[in-house]
Amino acid sequence: MKTLFLIIKREFIAKVRNKSFIVMTFLSPLLFVGIAVLVGYLSTMNKDKATEVAIHDEAGFLKNSFKSDKNIHYTDLSAMPFEVAKDTASNSYEGMLYIPKVDSLGQLKDKVEYISESSASMDFIGDVEDVVDSVLTSNNFKRLELDEVKIEAARETSTLKLSKFSGEESLKGLNEIKVFIGGLMGYMIMMFIIVYGNFVMRSVIEEKTNRIIEIIISSVKPFQLMMGKIIGNSFAGILQFAIWLVVGLLLMFIAQNVFGLQMGGTASVSPEMMEAAQQTAGMEKIQSYVTEIWNLPLGLMMFCFMLYFIGGYFLYSSLYAAIGAAVDSETDSQQFMLPIMLPLILGVYIGFFTVINDPHGTVATVFSIIPFTSPIVMLMRVPFLEPEHYWQLVVSVVTLFATFIGVVWFAAKIYKVGILMYGKKTTWKELYKWLKY
Known part of the structure; x- marks a missing residue:
């Protein structure tokens, strides 16, 4: 047991006296905190900068439905010819939403296109699809002569209550x-x-x-x-x-x-x-x-x-x-x-x-x-x-x-x-x- 204790002591002292051990012991917290501060700083850099997205709506059905917010700013280029709007968007915007000319609103279900050099985020794609879905759904209500206000008022959101057999929540x-x-x-x-x-x-x-x-x-x-x-x-x-x-x-x-x-x-x-x-x-x-x-x-x-x-x-x-x-x-x-x-x-x-x-x-x-x-x-x-x-x-x-x-x-x-x-x-x-x- 005495021999084992001496070996443990030797290994422990040899390790803690090692220069790399001493440096990393006190440098690692500085690095971790520095990285955390850097991430915090980077997250604030572009917080107020909105993504610029152009819209070219040949049908005129959707352009007013896309509302700018602090994250995305929409600009309507529908007055320009398509090729001119496309060239303008490629130079000055992140991308361009293209809504082609169609005879009826229902035909836009799978016709809306986003043109961009870089891949769009899933959040942006989901937001665009939600806007299109909302407009198309509202149009279907009108076409079927359904009262959209009453339908929305009839919607209910349930909440599942969780409890234990003892009665505790x-x-x-x-x-x-x-x-x-x-x-x-x-x-x-x-x-x-x-x-x-x-x-x-x-x-x-x-x-x-x-x-x-x-x-x-x-x-x-x-x-x-x-x-x-x-x-x-x-x-x-x-x-x-x-x-x-x-x-x-x-x-x-x-x-x-x-x-x-x-x-x-x-x-x-x-x-x-x-x-x-x-x-x-x-x-x-x-x-x-x-x-x-x-x-x-x-x-x-x-x-x-x-x-x-x-x-x-x-x-x-x-x-x-x-x-x-x-x-x-x-x-x-x-x-x-x-x-x-x-x-x-x-x-x-x-x-x-x-x-x-x-x-x-x-x-x-x-x-x-x-x-x-x-x-x-x-x-x-x-x-x-x-x-x-x-x-x-x-x-x-x-x-x-x-x-x-x-x-x-x-x-x-x-x-x-x-x-x-x-x-x-x-x-x-x-x-x-x-x-x-």
Whole structure:
């Protein structure tokens, strides 16, 4: 145990004293905050600049239906000949709406054309189609002698009320909020595994390449060396994450409250829009969502986050250490990286596409127990778990740590042979042979 502690201490100190580690620890929050400020600034640059669109309506049916607003400004060029209007629009406008001459309004259903060098956005296309549909529908009402005013007055909009069997009111979008919170924690674990698992692999490759490993292995067991590297790098990573969080929040607070800079998408939300949103949604509704979030099993979620953080990182880091021992350079490791990355990617997709619709379904349950995907999928399921599902959580955690012990045993056998192998390109067949030694 004393030897393992010394290895952990050595790895931790070697990592935190590294110049690139120190630079990136304090530079990364500056970059993130700088990017957020840049996005906020860019979002305000063209906020008041409307897109110029020309209209050439030969039929004269639609040109008065397109109303300019702060985003799009329409200019009527219908008085010009078509070719002249087209040339003018190509030089001075984003594009031109062309409405050909037809005998009746109903013939314009599929005749309206937008001419532009660049592709139109889906929002613009939808807005134009809505205007055309509205005019055509109104014309059909008149043609069929229907009272449009009475029809519109007869329209009703229903609202589905959500509640629990206990009688408590439930809220729309609560499932999405739960999945987002769980997914965010799972994503953090995945990024930590990828970044600091690679640190473990590079550390092994570096010592193996420099032949330092031959001296170290003479006084410590390969298993102790592997575990020391995993734990030492994990402590360094946790320290770096903590510094990022503190420095990042401090910089964001200073940028917003001292210098008055807007962050990200919030820069495009004006006080008037916020006031309108509050009047529309109501502060009581916002308070209801906040209350629902606080009613989530936050203690259980944080406890599970720590368990899966430790179990997931140790599970995958042992594989990274084995790969580092099996290859002579980082380039040679690429053939072994895909099998490690696939379960993590699969966990993200399974989580977002199954948990949100059926958190207790067969697919979500199975992949929340499989140890290579459970750190992501189960964290998305935790906000949905009821007491009768806790046995699944227990099975998932036990399976994860049991698999970690098994993987460490296999990885240690590869590590024990691989750290002293040089100059030979490692294949999957070779790795299988090493497991028998």
